[in-house]
Amino acid sequence: MKNDSAKSVELDRNDxxxxxxxxxxxxxxxxxxxxxxxxxxxxWEEFSQKHxxxxxxxxxxxxxxxxxxxxxxxxxxxxxxxxxGPLPETAxxxxxxxxKCIGCRRCVYACAEENNLSRSDPQIHWIKVLxxxxxxxxxxxxxxxxxxxxxxxxxxxxxxxxxxxxxxPPCVKACPVQATWKEPDGMVVVDYNWCIGCRYCMAxxxxxxxxxxxxxxxxxxxxxxxxxxxxxxxxxxxxVVGKCTFCIQRVREGRYPACVEACPVGARKFGNLxxxxxxxxxxxxxxxxxxxxxxxxxxxxxxxxxx
Amino acid sequence: MMSSSLxxxxxxxxxxxxxxxxxxAVFFLFMLLPDTGLAVEPLQEYPVPPPPFSEGIFPxxxxxxxxxxxxxxxxxxxxxxxIRLHHAEQVRWCLDCHDANDRDRLRLTSGATIPFTESYxxxxxxxxxxYRDWRAGVHGKRTGFWRGPKRYLLCAHCHNPHAPAFxxxxxxxxxxxxxxxxxxxxxxxxxxx
Ligand code: SF4
Ligand code: SF4
Numbered sequence: 001m002k003n004d005s006a007k008s009v010e011l012d013r014n015d016x017x018x019x020x021x022x023x024x025x026x027x028x029x030x031x032x033x034x035x036x037x038x039x040x041x042x043x044w045e046e047f048s049q050k051h052x053x054x055x056x057x058x059x060x061x062x063x064x065x066x067x068x069x070x071x072x073x074x075x076x077x078x079x080x081x082x083x084x085g086p087l088p089e090t091a092x093x094x095x096x097x098x099x100k101c102i103g104c105r106r107c108v109y110a111c112a113e114e115n116n117l118s119r120s121d122p123q124i125h126w127i128k129v130l131x132x133x134x135x136x137x138x139x140x141x142x143x144x145x146x147x148x149x150x151x152x153x154x155x156x157x158x159x160x161x162x163x164x165x166x167x168x169p170p171c172v173k174a175c176p177v178q179a180t181w182k183e184p185d186g187m188v189v190v191d192y193n194w195c196i197g198c199r200y201c202m203a204x205x206x207x208x209x210x211x212x213x214x215x216x217x218x219x220x221x222x223x224x225x226x227x228x229x230x231x232x233x234x235x236x237x238x239x240v241v242g243k244c245t246f247c248i249q250r251v252r253e254g255r256y257p258a259c260v261e262a263c264p265v266g267a268r269k270f271g272n273l274x275x276x277x278x279x280x281x282x283x284x285x286x287x288x289x290x291x292x293x294x295x296x297x298x299x300x301x302x303x304x305x306x307x
Numbered sequence: 308m309m310s311s312s313l314x315x316x317x318x319x320x321x322x323x324x325x326x327x328x329x330x331x332a333v334f335f336l337f338m339l340l341p342d343t344g345l346a347v348e349p350l351q352e353y354p355v356p357p358p359p360f361s362e363g364i365f366p367x368x369x370x371x372x373x374x375x376x377x378x379x380x381x382x383x384x385x386x387x388x389x390i391r392l393h394h395a396e397q398v399r400w401c402l403d404c405h406d407a408n409d410r411d412r413l414r415l416t417s418g419a420t421i422p423f424t425e426s427y428x429x430x431x432x433x434x435x436x437x438y439r440d441w442r443a444g445v446h447g448k449r450t451g452f453w454r455g456p457k458r459y460l461l462c463a464h465c466h467n468p469h470a471p472a473f474x475x476x477x478x479x480x481x482x483x484x485x486x487x488x489x490x491x492x493x494x495x496x497x498x499x500x
Contacts, residue, residue, distance in 0.1 A: 103478060108479060125482055145482070146481060150478075151478045254452045256451065256452065282440075286440075
């Protein structure tokens with residue numbers, strides 16, 4: 001396509017058309033054809049993809065097929081890519097027991113593996129574990145690079161932080177193109193194909209929960225998780241923002257998020273707020289829970305407690 | 308319509324009698340069924356993986372069958388020296404939890420015995436609030452489905468019953484420190500040194 005435009009411009013020049021004609025044609029031609037061309041590897045199909053909310057089922061099917069082809073070419077693996085919608089009668093919430101967490105970071109790496117996060121350069125972690133001196137809750141005292149021989153350490157407690165799936169999410173309001181939104185079951189998601197990489201949402205998030213892909217993910221081929229969701233753990237591209245989705249690809253199939261299953265001390269709890277018998281309801285009814293930076297009115301669906 | 312709703316005396320019809328007869332017949336038929344023994348062994352209430360026995364130690368009766376039962380509290384010298392009891396050791400010893408007569412089972416304070424797969428009943432005798440949280444799926448690790456079958460772990464999978472304090476772990480490596488222009492540290496946190 002690029003070749004065609006170059007050719008037509010040349011032809012115009014040879015025919016010595018008027019200056020105005022030449023400019024008009026070449027500008028329109030160049031404009032039309034370089035737009036998708038500016039994005040590396042971007043096809044016309046990809047460029048003209050509609051907003052997620054406007055995709056008809058058949059169009060969504062087509063998008064998923066296109067992405068699977070792309071991943072096959074890129075990684076040589078067959079992907080299982082779904083776009084399972086929100087479950088009825090479901091409002092997801094998370095709870096984390098700060099008396100139990102030992103700061104071992106098992107959750108951090110389980111998350112990176114499950115969600116196909118870039119391993120190094122850039123290294124992307126959707127969970128960070130903050131270490132606080134006992135008695136302090138001041139984020140200024142938090143340390144995330146602690147590296148003792150053994151955890152837990154005397155005199156400290158640990159507080160893992162990831163996306164809080166706020167009910168009143170400032171990140172969503174900040175996005176100028178609506179590439180991120182809140183799903184009816186409570187998950188705040190990003191459409192990586194719609195994200196323009198402006199990083200406004202990162203600036204708006206008070207939890208430092210959003211992470212920018214400064215480069216295409218570095219993923220060892222044999223460690224790729226091919227069980228993916230369009231709004232979740234499919235490999236992200238360069239220049240888009242990603243974040244924890246409570247493992248949308250797992251929880252919409254009824255499973256626990258990967259961090260819940262990885263935590264060796266069972267500090268992490270997940271479930272449906274609308275289900276009277278869920279663990280999460282039990283915690284809200286029996287424990288004294290709090291939400292991080294509550295005063296900002298972000299209304300997290302993520303509860304911390306000391307048991 | 309009016310008259311029927313006003314009538315107080317119930318009219319007993321043959322059809323009602325028929326239901327009664329059927330009910331009685333079904334009841335007696337069930338009484339005749341052979342006892343399958345299903346109701347005797349309690350169903351496994353919480354699906355747990357096998358208890359974490361030391362290699363080759365179970366069934367205990369393999370060795371204990373030929374040993375005389377000695378119920379005197381004492382220091383063990385011939386076997387089990389690897390066990391350091393650090394769990395209210397002043398007030399208890401082996402046979403407070405292990406059944407003296409059937410070594411393959413545990414013993415509750417009531418005198419009832421339970422299999423090792425239900426050891427949570429034993430722990431729950433003292434740790435009632437934790438047992439309550441565990442049953443609700445809140446204390447301890449739960450895997451599987453938030454909406455569907457869950458796998459529980461026995462207390463003993465995480466806590467050595469003889470010395471239950473959680474053993475410290477080696478942490479996974481810290482995140483890489485950001486390089487200039489490659490990442491940012493939110494201003495509310497300390498900058499890396
Ligand atoms: S924690 Fe941050 S990224 Fe997650 S919903 Fe709230 S504001 Fe958005
Ligand atoms: S895996 Fe569990 S104990 Fe370890 S840091 Fe994460 S939440 Fe804390």
